[in-house]
Amino acid sequence: MSNVLVFKRVRLTHDDRKHRPGECAHLHLNLDSRGDIVSCVDCKASLSPFWALSMLSEQYQLALAHVDRLTARLVLADGRIIDLSRHRSREADDAKDGSNNAESPLD
Numbered sequence: 167m168s169n170v171l172v173f174k175r176v177r178l179t180h181d182d183r184k185h186r187p188g189e190c191a192h193l194h195l196n197l198d199s200r201g202d203i204v205s206c207v208d209c210k211a212s213l214s215p216f217w218a219l220s221m222l223s224e225q226y227q228l229a230l231a232h233v234d235r236l237t238a239r240l241v242l243a244d245g246r247i248i249d250l251s252r253h254r255s256r257e258a259d260d261a262k263d264g265s266n267n268a269e270s271p272l273d
């Protein structure tokens with residue numbers, strides 16, 4: 167008995183070398199979990215899952231860096247609000263005392 171099945175009316179050629187999943191610049195992925203297929207929604211290109219994972223990792227790092235920058239700005243803004251509040255309190259105290267030697271908040 168042979169291990170080869172012969173189909174008289176069907177010819178099947180399977181050549182993985184023709185499938186070249188690649189990459190694109192659209193960053194708009196479609197993930198087909200049933201077929202484990204990654205493609206671009208915009209240009210319909212078949213994408214390499216490894217490239218997609220690398221791209222997502224890079225985008226995640228960019229997002230984390232953006233969060234860090236926003237956090238630093240928030241810390242600076244909080245410090246500035248505290249400085250201005252202290253200055254305003256000093257001005258209010260000086261106004262009660264009748265003195266007028268408040269520093270500018272921009273100093």
Ligand SMILES: [Zn+2]
Nearest residue numbers: 190192206209
């Ligand atoms: Zn694309």
